[in-house]
Amino acid sequence: MIAFALILLLILMALAIPVAASLGTLGLLLDQFYGFLPLTKAAGEIAWSSSNEFLLVSLPLFIMLGEILLRSGLAEKMYGALANWLSWLPGGLMHSNIAACALFAATSGSSVATAATVGTVALPQARRFGYNERLFLGTLAAGGTLGILIPPSINMIIYAVLTNTSVPKLYLAGIVPGIALMALFMLIVLAACAIKPQWGGARMRSTATEMFAGLIHLLPPVGIFLVVVGSIYAGIATPTEAASLGVMAGLLLAAWTRRLSCHMLKNVLEGTMRTTAMVMLIIVAAYFLNFVISAIGLTTQLTDFIERLGFSKWEMLAAVIMFYLMLGCFMETLSMMITTIPIIAPVMIKLGFDPVWFGIVVIILIEAALITPPVGLNLFVVQNLRRGGPLHDVIVGAAPFVTAMLLLLLLLALAPGIALWLPAQFG
Amino acid sequence: MDTWLDYALARARVIARWAARAGGALLLAGAVIVAVDVLARKLLNVSLGGADELSGYAFAIGTAWSFAFVAIERGNVRVDALYMYLPRAAAALLDALALIALIALAGVIAWFGWDVLAGSFRLGARSNSALAVPLWIPQAMWWGGYAMFTATLALLLARVLLALVRRDVAAVARIAGARSTEEDAQSEVENALAATAVKAAR
Numbered sequence: 001m002i003a004f005a006l007i008l009l010l011i012l013m014a015l016a017i018p019v020a021a022s023l024g025t026l027g028l029l030l031d032q033f034y035g036f037l038p039l040t041k042a043a044g045e046i047a048w049s050s051s052n053e054f055l056l057v058s059l060p061l062f063i064m065l066g067e068i069l070l071r072s073g074l075a076e077k078m079y080g081a082l083a084n085w086l087s088w089l090p091g092g093l094m095h096s097n098i099a100a101c102a103l104f105a106a107t108s109g110s111s112v113a114t115a116a117t118v119g120t121v122a123l124p125q126a127r128r129f130g131y132n133e134r135l136f137l138g139t140l141a142a143g144g145t146l147g148i149l150i151p152p153s154i155n156m157i158i159y160a161v162l163t164n165t166s167v168p169k170l171y172l173a174g175i176v177p178g179i180a181l182m183a184l185f186m187l188i189v190l191a192a193c194a195i196k197p198q199w200g201g202a203r204m205r206s207t208a209t210e211m212f213a214g215l216i217h218l219l220p221p222v223g224i225f226l227v228v229v230g231s232i233y234a235g236i237a238t239p240t241e242a243a244s245l246g247v248m249a250g251l252l253l254a255a256w257t258r259r260l261s262c263h264m265l266k267n268v269l270e271g272t273m274r275t276t277a278m279v280m281l282i283i284v285a286a287y288f289l290n291f292v293i294s295a296i297g298l299t300t301q302l303t304d305f306i307e308r309l310g311f312s313k314w315e316m317l318a319a320v321i322m323f324y325l326m327l328g329c330f331m332e333t334l335s336m337m338i339t340t341i342p343i344i345a346p347v348m349i350k351l352g353f354d355p356v357w358f359g360i361v362v363i364i365l366i367e368a369a370l371i372t373p374p375v376g377l378n379l380f381v382v383q384n385l386r387r388g389g390p391l392h393d394v395i396v397g398a399a400p401f402v403t404a405m406l407l408l409l410l411l412l413a414l415a416p417g418i419a420l421w422l423p424a425q426f427g
Numbered sequence: 428m429d430t431w432l433d434y435a436l437a438r439a440r441v442i443a444r445w446a447a448r449a450g451g452a453l454l455l456a457g458a459v460i461v462a463v464d465v466l467a468r469k470l471l472n473v474s475l476g477g478a479d480e481l482s483g484y485a486f487a488i489g490t491a492w493s494f495a496f497v498a499i500e501r502g503n504v505r506v507d508a509l510y511m512y513l514p515r516a517a518a519a520l521l522d523a524l525a526l527i528a529l530i531a532l533a534g535v536i537a538w539f540g541w542d543v544l545a546g547s548f549r550l551g552a553r554s555n556s557a558l559a560v561p562l563w564i565p566q567a568m569w570w571g572g573y574a575m576f577t578a579t580l581a582l583l584l585a586r587v588l589l590a591l592v593r594r595d596v597a598a599v600a601r602i603a604g605a606r607s608t609e610e611d612a613q614s615e616v617e618n619a620l621a622a623t624a625v626k627a628a629r
Contacts, residue, residue: 016510018503024532044539052483269451277493374508
């Protein structure tokens with residue numbers, strides 16, 4: 001049954017059936033073959049109840065916040081300010097790409113939005129200053145993935161929903177690893193440009209006045225961060241409420257920069273719903289599939305199968321990491337999380353891993369999945385922002401940054417405190 | 428036949444776009460209610476109550492109304508690792524198959540979603556909260572979205588099948604093909620131009 005389901009899923013996906021429809025069709029077929037009761041009847045109820053869950057409402061709101069910030073002009077100013085501070089380093093603007101992604105990640109819960117926003121601002125610079133285009137594209141695709149590790153984070157919310165873990169704890173746990181990963185990314189750029197100086201593009205020097213005057217442009221992202229993340233720790237808001245406050249703050253910011261208009265709002269709403277509907281169709285289909293596979297006993301078969309392997313705690317962790325790295329190459333990340341977490345997380349927690357710690361591990365693996373071909377959403381986002389050229393460039397450029405993620409996973413395994421220290425401070 | 432279908436599709440495209448915008452506006456309204464509720468609770472110590480429930484309905488309805496838009500814009504994620512190497516004719520067949528699979532998913536949800544709606548209406552079910560919303564009202568609006576989604580997909584499939592019968596693979600790609608890189612790059616250029624226009628207007 002396990003093999004049949006897996007092969008069927010692979011065939012459906014390979015035939016370019018939309019991911020949501022693949023999951024849905026697999027659910028329908030498994031019900032046909034193995035269901036004792038007509039499980040499909042529950043599809044309506046599942047679709048309704050999964051699509052008005054309050055915690056999930058934060059998902060489109062974070063997407064909307066991203067759409068607003070993209071059009072608010074915040075990223076351009078912020079990018080310019082960071083470039084003044086970082087472009088003297090070997091690798092120049094590539095460091096600003098990474099830092100801008102990290103800072104934008106502190107306002108955005110989505111890696112795709114982070115890559116898209118910073119990419120829109122940064123890409124025109126790549127050719128102008130003669131950077132190695134591949135590495136430049138790679139910093140954007142990989143830097144963008146920080147969006148889900150540095151809070152707020154849509155994927156952490158989904159992990160929290162699936163495992164009953166606290167969102168505020170996950171958010172805190174993501175901060176130190178997020179900063180560490182940013183630093184590792186920058187080290188990679190430094191190393192690459194030390195070996196091949198011609199990759200680093202033309203250097204720019206900024207005056208001290210420019211550097212300090214620019215700092216004011218970092219205030220808006222810091223302000224948004226305080227609203228959407230700070231409000232949770234101040235005990236004012238739940239994650240969904242914080243997201244709503246963030247949307248309001250984003251609109252105020254857009255009004256302040258005079259970007260708010262009917263036309264802009266129309267585009268924001270359209271962009272938000274395009275992404276939301278695309279993601280929610282997958283989530284609804286995955287909820288349905290989860291329901292079917294647990295009803296026909298496939299979930300227990302899978303967990304039994306995993307337990308029968310008799311792996312030790314650390315062997316199991318290694319196996320899970322391998323599994324996600326491979327699956328991440330072929331599967332869209334949200335559907336991957338929704339289909340696998342309910343099975344894998346309980347096993348890992350039973351083996352003695354901390355649920356918050358494991359959540360961070362999963363998020364880093366999801367980040368890797370976002371930039372590993374053939375299916376890596378961030379690769380496509382960055383590719384779409386260019387005006388042509390092969391996707392191959394982005395894939396090659398992002399590859400070195402996957403090693404940084406693996407290194408961070410190793411560090412996390414050796415010193416779980418990297419993730420758990422900060423949440424412990426807040427009790 | 429094809430002029431009639433093309434006319435219907437053009438209409439569906441406009442309707443789907445406005446439905447998605449309306450859905451987004453509904454979601455935004457939900458966000459405003461939640462934000463006002465938080466601020467009122469913290470600053471004035473008054474709770475409006477029910478904000479979470481209403482925003483949940485806005486989310487469900489807004490999303491359902493946007494599915495047709497994503498379908499007609501060919502925005503559903505497809506794994507094109509193999510697809511992009513196929514000859515156009517084979518890809519066209521897969522495009523039709525993709526639509527059929529989407530119809531299966533949307534149709535099943537719409538079909539059994541109707542039972543949910545009809546059940547709530549028959550039993551006079553109300554939400555388990557202070558608002559005690561008659562559940563059939565948000566459910567009917569939600570169901571309408573899935574009905575529109577299914578109908579739009581059926582229209583797309585009809586047009587694609589007609590094109591397949593005529594061996595017009597270019598039309599299939601235009602209506603239901605997986606989005607190609609060039610197309611995405613093109614729409615991105617348009618976006619960039621729009622952004623520059625905003626700046627110039629300033």
